[in-house]
Amino acid sequence: MTATRTVDIDATARQIQILEKAGADIIRIAVDSKEDVEALKILRQASKAVFSVDIQENYRLAPLVAPHVNKIRYNPGHLYHLDKHLSIPEKVEFIVKAARENDCAIRIGVNSGSVDPDYKAQYPDDPLQAMVRCAVDHCELLDNLGFENYCVSLKNSDYKEVIEANKRFAAERPDVPLHLGVTEAGMPPEGVIKTRVAFEQLIPAGIGDTIRVSLTVPDDDKGEEIVVGRSILQDIEDGRFRSVPKNFLEGLNIIACPSCSRVENGKFVDLAQDVRKMTEYAEKYKITIAVMGCRVNGPGETDDADLGLWCGPAHVNLKKGTEAVGAFSYDEILAKLREELDKLIEEKHGAQVVPD
Numbered sequence: 442m443t444a445t446r447t448v449d450i451d452a453t454a455r456q457i458q459i460l461e462k463a464g465a466d467i468i469r470i471a472v473d474s475k476e477d478v479e480a481l482k483i484l485r486q487a488s489k490a491v492f493s494v495d496i497q498e499n500y501r502l503a504p505l506v507a508p509h510v511n512k513i514r515y516n517p518g519h520l521y522h523l524d525k526h527l528s529i530p531e532k533v534e535f536i537v538k539a540a541r542e543n544d545c546a547i548r549i550g551v552n553s554g555s556v557d558p559d560y561k562a563q564y565p566d567d568p569l570q571a572m573v574r575c576a577v578d579h580c581e582l583l584d585n586l587g588f589e590n591y592c593v594s595l596k597n598s599d600y601k602e603v604i605e606a607n608k609r610f611a612a613e614r615p616d617v618p619l620h621l622g623v624t625e626a627g628m629p630p631e632g633v634i635k636t637r638v639a640f641e642q643l644i645p646a647g648i649g650d651t652i653r654v655s656l657t658v659p660d661d662d663k664g665e666e667i668v669v670g671r672s673i674l675q676d677i678e679d680g681r682f683r684s685v686p687k688n689f690l691e692g693l694n695i696i697a698c699p700s701c702s703r704v705e706n707g708k709f710v711d712l713a714q715d716v717r718k719m720t721e722y723a724e725k726y727k728i729t730i731a732v733m734g735c736r737v738n739g740p741g742e743t744d745d746a747d748l749g750l751w752c753g754p755a756h757v758n759l760k761k762g763t764e765a766v767g768a769f770s771y772d773e774i775l776a777k778l779r780e781e782l783d784k785l786i787e788e789k790h791g792a793q794v795v796p797d
């Protein structure tokens with residue numbers, strides 16, 4: 442997936458080249474606005490790559506995007522934002538019409554951080570079931586419209602939940618192709634290990650048709666996602682399975698999004714790396730810290746973490762669970778995070794942290 446702002450045509454064209462050169466078969470681009478669509482048209486003319494475009498919260502962009510791409514990804518959890526007077530099936534029909542008229546595929550992309558609130562309410566104690574039911578119901582919507590050219594993804598930042606959700610879905614709908622990925626896997630090497638474990642459990646069981654490796658790395662290193670993905674696939678094909686390192690994720694777990702065109706400040710990747718370095722002292726404590734790049738997915742995707750950071754243009758928002766702590770400048774945030782982390786270690790583990 443391209444990590445740069447789509448309207449920055451030079452930078453996004455460079456991302457496409459980097460990903461293609463690394464061997465990507467499909468390149469995903471996020472489109473949020475009509476300006477992004479104009480940029481997409483130019484990018485389309487300059488590249489023969491297979492494009493999958495993410496329309497996130499703006500389903501109305503589907504007919505503008507579909508003539509220029511091979512696949513549209515919509516997130517069922519983001520369909521309720523616009524046109525509240527229309528039903529979800531009506532909005533899905535609108536997307537399907539655009540895809541059908543342009544011979545374009547669809548991905549129903551369900552994400553644990555943005556599950557449709559109706560499904561969350563129906564399964565308050567089983568968030569995985571909320572994801573799976575939502576995906577199955579959307580498949581039925583497409584089936585009832587006679588649209589067959591679609592696949593599904595069920596992503597989560599916890600690789601164990603990715604395995605479980607995809608197994609449950611595949612048991613119900615073995616006929617529907619699955620796109621696999623551990624979202625917000627974070628930085629290498631942990632992000633690579635999480636992804637590898639999920640793929641090693643699913644692909645040999647016949648589950649999964651396309652893959653995404655999502656790593657928090659600088660824009661120029663995005664090709665690493667493709668290299669890692671191909672090497673995992675090769676290992677699986679050759680029967681080489683890696684064991685999970687002892688105590689993996691039993692202590693501190695840092696989740697970080699891979700960044701995309703919605704990143705609000707280019708300092709995001711540096712911040713994620715600084716968070717990891719600063720928190721090394723706490724590695725034995727079972728605490729999850731999430732670092733997200735934007736306001737679209739940041740607030741929701743940090744809800745399940747003990748401490749969450751999501752980036753705005755000039756400030757980083759800090760949360761403790763679902764509660765907001767405040768917004769801090771990029772210069773202040775690490776000290777504030779340290780303060781909250783020390784308090785949390787004391788609350789959860791009864792351990793007093795002695796300042797350096």
Ligand code: SF4
Nearest residue numbers: 698701704734735738
């Ligand atoms: S959290 Fe925001 S910036 Fe990060 S990958 Fe998701 S949409 Fe993109």
